[in-house]
Amino acid sequence: MRLEQLQAYLAIAETGSFQAAARRCGVTQSTISRQIQSLEAELGVSLLHRTAQVKPTVAGDFLLPRARRICQEWKQITQELEDLMLGKQPELCVAAIHSVCSHFLPAILGQFAKRYPEVQLRITALGSDRSLKVLRDGLVDVAVVMNNPLLTTSAEMVVTSLYEEPVEVLMAARHPLSQYGQVPWSAIVQYPQVTFKDGYGMQRLVQNQFQQYGAELKSALELNTLDAFRGVVRQGELIALLPQSALAESRQDSTLAVRPTESPCLTRQVVLVTTADRLKIPPIQHFCELVQRAKLPALAVA
Incomplete structure (x- = not known):
């Protein structure tokens, strides 16, 4: 079962016409017909009464609310993913060692808020190993930690030396x-x-x-x-x-x-660690750029 088959069935059930459904879906009427035939063959039941006014069969009525939920869920997922890639995420989570939280990150917070005021920046002070673990587990987006090659050698990790x-x-x-x-x-x-x-x-x-x-x-x-x-x-x-x-x-x-x-x-050595897929998300990318451009701690040596 494919999503386009459910979308085709839903369009026919709601418009009562193969032709109108084809216009709604932006495909030809023959394509709509093939999608419905394939869906019926896969399910082993007839879904539509093919009369002048096309109507769902008993099996079609059973499928209809479920098809609506699936299609609505897919629409919501695609919208949320689009929003994510446009930087419309509710929060950005960072784990960092204590000294970095105290002396390195505070100056960055205001700069980030100016660019993304709707994104809640959450920073948690943790040890390096714990920070990298929660990053790997997907609980945070970025870690600023002591370098530990044993925990950052996986292909998806992106490690940038800071100071x-x-x-x-x-x-x-x-x-x-x-x-x-x-x-x-x-x-x-x-x-x-x-x-x-x-x-x-x-x-x-x-x-x-x-x-x-x-x-x-x-x-x-x-x-x-x-x-x-x-x-x-x-x-x-x-x-x-x-x-x-x-x-x-x-x-x-x-x-x-x-x-x-x-x-x-x-x-x-203090490093910034994130993953390649997260770096494609605008707020995370911007935060990482701010960290890399930030003034080093006053007492640190480059």
């Missing part, structure tokens, strides 16, 4: 490591750490760095908000390795100290 920034050491103002202008890794590995929870790219990045030094990461506490990191580190001996753009407020806090590491400098 790269160093990872620095956050500590209490009177912490022993504050004596260094650049903290050596041999000293960093001696202290217990406050780390991000599992599923955050920063935890994986720091863990890999410690493994390269043949050291064990002494994770004393796992957190997932920058306020919590500052509050815990401020209390004493624990330190944290955090990206530079996440430390802007900490630099203004006299109870905290921020120090770069000695070479080799650990860096993280």
Whole structure:
């Protein structure tokens, strides 16, 4: 059964004429006749009384309301898809890591709203791995995360590099490591750490760095908000390795100290990830262009 067969049947049932139905459908009368014959042969029943005034048979009456629903549903689907490709979507959902939500995206929101005021922009702060999962599951349209090639190698993913920034050491103002202008890794590995929870790219990045030094990461506490990191580190001996753009407020806090590491400098790469099909939708395409053109975080290094 094909849609055009149902449309032909519906047109005949509503106009009472093969000729009028052909005009409505924009085809020849012979085409309408063939479509109805094929439909009747497929269903194994006669659908129409072929008299001067064509009328549905009992089977035709049974089919009629269902044909209307199917054709109406198809019309609605095609209209909604057309609206989608014209940018008439109700919302655009973005998942991003916390520091990006705080320091990178706010300037973009107003620009996007000017172009698409009817589209509700929804931004959720999540870890990198979780952000990529909800993107793959179709729950968000865009993810702005730490690069993780293991989760972005599928053919439909489109990955755009945004910026790269160093990872620095956050500590209490009177912490022993504050004596260094650049903290050596041999000293960093001696202290217990406050780390991000599992599923955050920063935890994986720091863990890999410690493994390269043949050291064990002494994770004393796992957190997932920058306020919590500052509050815990401020209390004493624990330190944290955090990206530079996440430390802007900490630099203004006299109870905290921020120090770069000695070479080799650990860096993280922040990327924008979406899918090729989403990039064809105007609001998503515009948002991605705004992100790519945006000014980098003040403390990031390109």
